[in-house]
Amino acid sequence: MTKQTGGKRWGRKATGESAQVRDGRPRRSRRNTFREDEDLEEQINFSDIKRIGVYLKPYLKQGAVILAAVLSMSAIAVAIPYLTKTMIDTVIPSKDPVKLFTLGGVFLVAIVVYELLLRYRTVAITRVGQLMLKDMRRDLFTHIQTLPFSYFDSRPHGKILIRVVNYVNTLSDTLSSGLINVIADIFTFLLTLIVMFLIDWRLTLWSLVLMPLLVVYVLFLQHFQRRAYQRLSNKQSNLNAYIHESIAGVKTTQTFVREREQFQTFQEQQGQVRKYWMKAVHIQYLMWPGVQNISTITIALIYYLGITGMGGVQVTTGMLIAFVGYANNFWNPIINIGNFYNQLITCSAYLERIFETLDVRPEIEDKPGAVELPPIKGRVDFNDVVFKYEPDGRNILNLVDFHVPAGSTVALVGPTGAGKTTIVNLLSRFYDVSEGSVCVDGYDVRDVTLSSLRRQMGVMLQDTFIFTGNVRENIRYGRLDATDEEIVEAAKAVHAHEFIMELPQGYDTKVEERGSTLSAGQRQLIAFSRVLLADPRILILDEATSSIDTRTEEALQAGLAHLLKGRTSFVIAHRLSTIEHSDQIFYIDHGQIIEHGTHEELLAKKGAYYRLHESQYAMIKTANGEEG
Known part of the structure; x- marks a missing residue:
């Protein structure tokens, strides 16, 4: 399932430091803040x-x-x-x-x-x-x-x-x-x-x-x-x-x-x-x-x-x-x-x-001869993947190798900065691998068009974004031809329908820029409805339930059970209670998968996952004791 040996120290640059050559002179946009001036050209x-x-x-x-x-x-x-x-x-x-x-x-x-x-x-x-x-x-x-x-x-x-x-x-x-x-x-x-x-x-x-x-x-x-x-x-x-x-x-x-x-x-x-x-x-x-x-x-x-x-x-x-x-x-x-x-x-x-x-060229774009990805089943293969942001930088992922059957739910856990989000970003091809390959249904994601790949994926990020408009329009953003009935059905599946109906105009309630008039949990539920409405074959949830209270999260898990069935799902979560029923759990640290298995198998190993589970369980017991 995994390989943990070292990899070669080379890779493709994946940052915003794009240099453009114009009239024989490179033009580079360097990183800066509001306190720093941008570079100037000497001549017109x-x-x-x-x-x-x-x-x-x-x-x-x-x-x-x-x-x-x-x-x-x-x-x-x-x-x-x-x-x-x-x-x-x-x-x-x-x-x-x-x-x-x-x-x-x-x-x-x-x-x-x-x-x-x-x-x-x-x-x-x-x-x-x-x-x-x-x-x-x-x-x-x-x-x-x-x-x-x-x-x-x-x-x-x-x-x-x-x-x-x-x-x-x-x-x-x-x-x-x-x-x-x-x-x-x-x-x-x-x-x-x-x-x-x-x-x-x-x-x-x-x-x-x-x-x-x-x-x-x-x-x-x-x-x-x-x-x-x-x-x-x-x-x-x-x-x-x-x-x-x-x-x-x-x-x-x-x-x-x-x-x-x-x-x-x-x-x-x-x-x-x-x-x-x-x-x-x-x-x-x-x-x-x-x-x-x-x-x-x-x-x-x-x-x-x-x-x-x-x-x-x-x-x-x-x-x-x-x-x-x-x-x-x-x-x-x-x-x-x-x-x-x-x-x-x-x-x-x-x-x-x-x-x-x-003149800044997109670092990730369709290569010449890229083909349309046909309707997928959802098999995902990471083949000895090495990834680094800078050519001379450190490896963020180091020979990560795993194979996920279509319809499986995989949870990614581990400390902050371990490489969990990087894995799902490579799957969505927001970045390209430095070595190895990422394949969906046997197709290397670099060989297919970006639009055909991302159309069949649903990504739910921790930092949800709500557009100015009403609730209905924000959910429909996931699929523009969706009917009102399909919008309501998606909202009900993630238990967003209840709070939406309590809003002044229900689904027609206006929301301000970035959803400032909604709570963090409400914004995430609306964003979740939007992703599910798109009906993706591969579902990526990156800390998607971090701002939802425990009671709402339990109801959400129950509503999602039938929707996750038949989809390939990658779930990144710090709350281990949300991923106990996953088909596979990968514990990632320092860009490597150091443990993998089901919840019960990993607890039985009494390794890194077991220690993390016990630590969270102790914190919950302490909190419940204080509340009592």
Whole structure:
């Protein structure tokens, strides 16, 4: 039944420390708390920015229409100064009212069309941007559902939550307006430059004299700005993680009267957010004044050259006014492009976190060629199983070997940390073995699809989870097509029906998040009903009755007797009274099965199980004596 010899010290990693190689550089999410900052990349990863294109692709047709409208606006913006030049230099001196009213009408139509296009652009770009954000948030949420338990164990849940909500929201302006508008700004810039050269090439070259200064200024700022927003994203993540932890532990905080200490830690965390927010803002707002000052100096230079004629520049009044308008058209796109680059630098810090999450590969997934597990009978075989969490870590299970016939009930007992839960986690394939194999009806669990394996298993954990909704919906979660009659039948089988009917609206009673309005025992009974409703062939009960009082537990055992019959069941329990009638009892210690047999056989051996049984029996007698 068991083997207890040592095993080789190698295995597959099964933690959340997944490294992803991106552009030849490994990206690793290390374990951290709300007091620790996450790792930062030194340089902008432009592959992150390119990946936004994946979310733009489904909306290319809409984007093309929006771009056409935006380019039309740019063309109107370029035409207006030329029309102004024509009005001042030609139409007004000619004193021709027909030309004057005609050109005025052209002005009016151009402005109306421009405003209509502006409204369309604003609404359409916002719609496409929000659809892109929806797709990105969908991908994040869907991907997170596939990640292993170890991913969530290795980092605060608040740091995961902020990526799905806050960081995606931060991209809103960039995706809503930046991508298409920057194309239009580049078009406007080039078109304006061409017209300026056609009007006066000398004055145009003078207009570009400060351009190198602008390029140097922008490149100088971008490094500091990105680092500032990376640090800010870390502090926001830490604060979010702390708030999430504090809300989850508020009952403990109030029980030990630690509100003041919690508040002080909160103040420290939000103080860090404010500090780095202000640093980021100070750097960000150096961009706009710098570009604006260079623009103003350039326009002043144009006026000076136009008035003095220095450098061979000879212009009319209308040409000078038009040229100043073109200078604005020339510098406004540059300012907009600078602002977009500004946004891009800011967003790169958040994109880094978003795509880092999307790049974490599920450690447990269907291998190529995995087959559907057919309806099973429930035979389970552990064949010389060795398991370790880290490749160079210690063995959690060491050559565990046992074979359970279909329909048998097996109890796993032993001290905390002995490996009991690990055994059932390997059976459900929440982790993969390091050596050996786990088979169900002769199928290696690694060779079948996860969905077909887990559909035929029912797992009841000690830490039960109740979703927001009513009692009926929580039980139906085990099988979504179950009828109300089947739900009631499952609840009756585990003796949950009695307390459910005493609730204000019975099965329609609303329960709050995590079932906070129910007792621990009530939550477990509802979760038990949910598992049994799924009608699994293999049933796993991991300390499933730990929060149920003795009287309820006795009734529960009686109700479960016929349901366990014909199923393969693995029961982990510290109360030995709940597993006395098991077909086999495995006593596990230090990752090995050191004793196995029926309750009577193990008592007769007077080994580890016998000592555990006697210890519990003595405690019960002492408690009964004190109560008497």
